[in-house]
Amino acid sequence: MKTQPKNSTYRVAVYPGSFDPVTMGHMDIITRASKQFDHLIVAVLNNLSKNPLFTVEERKDLLRRVTAHLPNVEIDSFRDLLANYVREKDAQVIVRGIRSITDFEYELQLASTNHKLNPDAETIFMMTNPKYSYLSSSLVKEIAHFNGDTTDLVCPEVDIALRQKISERAGK
Numbered sequence: 604m605k606t607q608p609k610n611s612t613y614r615v616a617v618y619p620g621s622f623d624p625v626t627m628g629h630m631d632i633i634t635r636a637s638k639q640f641d642h643l644i645v646a647v648l649n650n651l652s653k654n655p656l657f658t659v660e661e662r663k664d665l666l667r668r669v670t671a672h673l674p675n676v677e678i679d680s681f682r683d684l685l686a687n688y689v690r691e692k693d694a695q696v697i698v699r700g701i702r703s704i705t706d707f708e709y710e711l712q713l714a715s716t717n718h719k720l721n722p723d724a725e726t727i728f729m730m731t732n733p734k735y736s737y738l739s740s741s742l743v744k745e746i747a748h749f750n751g752d753t754t755d756l757v758c759p760e761v762d763i764a765l766r767q768k769i770s771e772r773a774g775k
């Protein structure tokens with residue numbers, strides 16, 4: 604039998620995304636994934652081509668606060684190709700959430716690309732909790748923008764930050 608390194612059973616997963624901001628749908632995936640792996644890195648994509656509401660530091664700060672009760676969850680950000688970042692972190696798994704058939708098409712393309720660039724990393728999909736299948740960060744931002752109720756869609760810390768950010772932007 605081939606000798607395995609001592610820590611070969613230690614499973615590290617990366618859950619990448621924009622998290623602008625983190626929603627209850629993301630929280631559900633983070634909580635479930637944290638139970639499946641020894642260490643889960645939630646990695647905020649520092650993508651200069653998007654026009655985010657929250658800065659990367661603000662998104663990380665919110666993620667840290669809402670995951671403080673999950674000891675094996677780390678919050679980070681990356682600019683590099685995801686496949687390279689995953690290799691750099693010695694992670695074996697990329698976690699993604701699937702809400703619909705529409706997500707599936709895009710996620711399949713992403714997973715195939717990542718597999719080509721880093722064949723050592725496996726993408727694992729987690730099905731959305733049906734109660735959050737409609738939920739996205741864009742929807743939350745739109746509701747908050749029009750002063751709608753987002754209390755069931757995000758954690759209380761995120762709800763407060765959303766209100767503040769939107770009134771700052773409106774110059775109030």
Ligand code: ADP
Nearest residue numbers: 619620621622628629699700701731735738739
């Ligand atoms: P991205 O810009 O990479 O799609 P998001 O922050 O929108 O980043 O999403 C990150 C990951 O979380 C993606 O895999 C996405 O499909 C998943 N996700 C987002 N919202 C939900 C939800 N409500 N239920 C399950 N998975 C979700």
